[in-house]
Amino acid sequence: MTRSFLSIRAVRKTFGAFVAVHDVTIEVPKGEFLTFLGPSGSGKSTTLYAIAGFQDPTSGDVLLEDKSLLSVPSHKRNIGMVFQRYTLFPNLSVAENVAFPLRVRRRPDAEVKRRVADMLALVRLENFADRHPGALSGGQQQRVALARALAYDPPILLMDEPLSALDKKLRQEIQAEIRRIHRETGVTILYVTHDQEEALHLSDRIALFKEGRIEQIGTGEDLYLRPASEFVAGFIGNSNFLPGEHLETAAGAATVRLADGSIITGLTAAEPFSRGQKVRLMVRPEALSLTPGPASTALQVDIVDTAFFGDRRRVVARTASGDEIDVRPTSDATDPAGAIAGSGRRIYFDPALAFLFPA
Amino acid sequence: MLLDYDRLGWLRAALVGFTAAVAAFLLLPVVFIVLLSFGSSRWLAFPPPGWTLKWYEQLFADSTWIDAALTSARIAAMAAVLAVVIGLFASFALVRGEFRGRQLLRGLLLTPMVLPVVVFAIAIYAFFLRIGLAGTTIGFVIAHTILALPFAIIPITAALEGFDKSIEDAAIVCGASPLQARLRITLPSIRIGIFSAAIFSFLASWDEVVVAIFMASPTLQTLPVKIWGSLRADLSPVVAAASSLLVGLTLCLMIVTALLRRKLSR
Numbered sequence: 281m282t283r284s285f286l287s288i289r290a291v292r293k294t295f296g297a298f299v300a301v302h303d304v305t306i307e308v309p310k311g312e313f314l315t316f317l318g319p320s321g322s323g324k325s326t327t328l329y330a331i332a333g334f335q336d337p338t339s340g341d342v343l344l345e346d347k348s349l350l351s352v353p354s355h356k357r358n359i360g361m362v363f364q365r366y367t368l369f370p371n372l373s374v375a376e377n378v379a380f381p382l383r384v385r386r387r388p389d390a391e392v393k394r395r396v397a398d399m400l401a402l403v404r405l406e407n408f409a410d411r412h413p414g415a416l417s418g419g420q421q422q423r424v425a426l427a428r429a430l431a432y433d434p435p436i437l438l439m440d441e442p443l444s445a446l447d448k449k450l451r452q453e454i455q456a457e458i459r460r461i462h463r464e465t466g467v468t469i470l471y472v473t474h475d476q477e478e479a480l481h482l483s484d485r486i487a488l489f490k491e492g493r494i495e496q497i498g499t500g501e502d503l504y505l506r507p508a509s510e511f512v513a514g515f516i517g518n519s520n521f522l523p524g525e526h527l528e529t530a531a532g533a534a535t536v537r538l539a540d541g542s543i544i545t546g547l548t549a550a551e552p553f554s555r556g557q558k559v560r561l562m563v564r565p566e567a568l569s570l571t572p573g574p575a576s577t578a579l580q581v582d583i584v585d586t587a588f589f590g591d592r593r594r595v596v597a598r599t600a601s602g603d604e605i606d607v608r609p610t611s612d613a614t615d616p617a618g619a620i621a622g623s624g625r626r627i628y629f630d631p632a633l634a635f636l637f638p639a
Numbered sequence: 640m641l642l643d644y645d646r647l648g649w650l651r652a653a654l655v656g657f658t659a660a661v662a663a664f665l666l667l668p669v670v671f672i673v674l675l676s677f678g679s680s681r682w683l684a685f686p687p688p689g690w691t692l693k694w695y696e697q698l699f700a701d702s703t704w705i706d707a708a709l710t711s712a713r714i715a716a717m718a719a720v721l722a723v724v725i726g727l728f729a730s731f732a733l734v735r736g737e738f739r740g741r742q743l744l745r746g747l748l749l750t751p752m753v754l755p756v757v758v759f760a761i762a763i764y765a766f767f768l769r770i771g772l773a774g775t776t777i778g779f780v781i782a783h784t785i786l787a788l789p790f791a792i793i794p795i796t797a798a799l800e801g802f803d804k805s806i807e808d809a810a811i812v813c814g815a816s817p818l819q820a821r822l823r824i825t826l827p828s829i830r831i832g833i834f835s836a837a838i839f840s841f842l843a844s845w846d847e848v849v850v851a852i853f854m855a856s857p858t859l860q861t862l863p864v865k866i867w868g869s870l871r872a873d874l875s876p877v878v879a880a881a882s883s884l885l886v887g888l889t890l891c892l893m894i895v896t897a898l899l900r901r902k903l904s905r
Binding site for chain 2: 332353372
């Protein structure tokens with residue numbers, strides 16, 4: 281990280297006795313695509329609104345290039361924002377919507393015209409300039425909103441769940457557009473979503489929020505491959521949790537006894553555990569396989585159900601202690617469905633994608 | 640559905656008949672007045688023995704009728720403008736405000752609609768007599784503005800409630816000051832509500848008679864007061880002609896409203 285661009289310093293926001301945001305601190309370098317990910321009510325939107333100026337933090341500071349934004353009213357912060365709901369101005373055409381921020385800045389007509397054309401080209405809606413927002417689909421409206429937010433070349437673009445009202449296919453399409461636009465413009469983007477796939481797809485870094493705190497911040501790979509807590513592991517990607525007991529840790533490799541009595545070795549522990557401490561073992565479904573591997577990573581299970589999903593299968597297995605395990609082997613690497621079913625099977629897992637957390 | 644219109648059977652005919660009867664009951668008096676205004680009988684006999692335009696000639700020849708109509712229009716226009724402006728501010732407070740007693744304030748602002756008009760008329764007349772506003776245009780306008788206020792507030796609050804505040808926030812992030820955002824984005828977006836408010840406020844004043852009778856002076860009479868006065872003095876068909884014009888103008892305004900609403904909402 282070079283010189284600080286956007287600094288969110290110990291921002292705290294309370295509503296009466298309820299603490300929506302607990303002293304959140306983030307440094308955002310210029311040009312980064314940072315996503316605030318988390319369940320609803322985790323404080324991610326509140327933090328974004330503090331940056332936009334719609335909510336004053338109870339304490340803490342927000343600095344852009346070392347200058348505090350807090351005393352600057354929203355309309356003078358020069359920040360771009362795309363909202364969750366459709367916020368195109370219904371009384372103006374698409375072109376006039378994109379021109380609006382330039383008009384209030386009293387830019388010369390020729391510049392406004394050129395800029396509007398550039399922006400509509402950027403979001404590929406050149407042919408819709410004269411339409412009114414009511415005549416656009418949801419996806420088109422959000423693209424116009426994006427063009428409008430970028431028209432005045434803001435240093436930061438805030439996006440508050442901009443795709444949550446769209447259907448899945450459209451969402452993926454516009455995600456690709458957003459990636460391209462981020463690449464082409466180099467604008468710093470803070471993006472709020474509760475959709476982990478969207479966060480993984482779009483972001484340079486993800487800040488995972490839980491109950492007003494940042495649980496972990498890092499790249500998608502950091503969060504997926506090195507989750508700091510059970511919450512992170514459960515929120516990013518799919519996971520199975522198996523209860524057990526920690527036996528010992530030697531040279532960074534932990535050994536546990538699971539509820540069904542099987543002993544598993546060679547696990548990565550997120551923190552030091554004491555002997556006999558109750559733990560939960562998290563295994564990614566795609567880290568499990570029916571192909572034989574070392575006995576130290578084998579689980580004795582009954583196959584409860586199998587289903588075919590084209591590139592993958594989904595197999596539901598159950599341990600002797602009654603814990604259900606979701607397995608997602610690639611379909612070509614697996615026996616035909618009939619051969620999978622049955623009781624007394626062994627499944628094997630990759631210890632690199634298994635994590636140990638305190639129960 | 641239990642009451643599906645297509646499955647009502649014989650009830651359907653009964654329903655149509657009943658609806659037609661209600662419509663006739665509401666419309667027939669108006670139709671009679673209009674017919675009588677063209678009838679040649681001096682005594683408003685029905686059916687008219689012949690047809691004539693002479694009552695309209697007499698109406699337009701009498702400057703007191705014209706004056707009354709102009710006075711009505713002037714007062715109604717001023718009351719409408721005031722009611723819309725006050726209604727706008729009130730609606731922003733009622734819809735966007737977060738303060739104690741908001742519902743109470745809403746109720747208070749809407750009381751002129753439910754309060755018996757004669758009670759309101761006596762109260763405001765007594766008050767205006769004391770402060771010297773009785774019989775003045777200003778007094779008239781104030782009284783009618785109060786009566787028109789609910790008719791302005793109801794459509795404006797409805798339009799404002801249907802307008803997403805995020806759109807205004809978006810305008811502010813775009814660099815518009817809160818005032819600019821409201822003037823350039825919010826107001827144009829709720830213009831149908833504002834327009835309805837103006838028309839209804841105008842009409843609330845235009846055909847108001849009870850308060851007007853109290854507020855009127857020999858030199859300051861609105862059209863409904865003049866009609867009322869003429870009815871009591873002599874039952875001339877000129878009154879029917881004046882009433883027909885009143886109905887005609889109201890009808891025109893309603894049609895214009897409907898057309899404009901359709902155009903604006905597109």
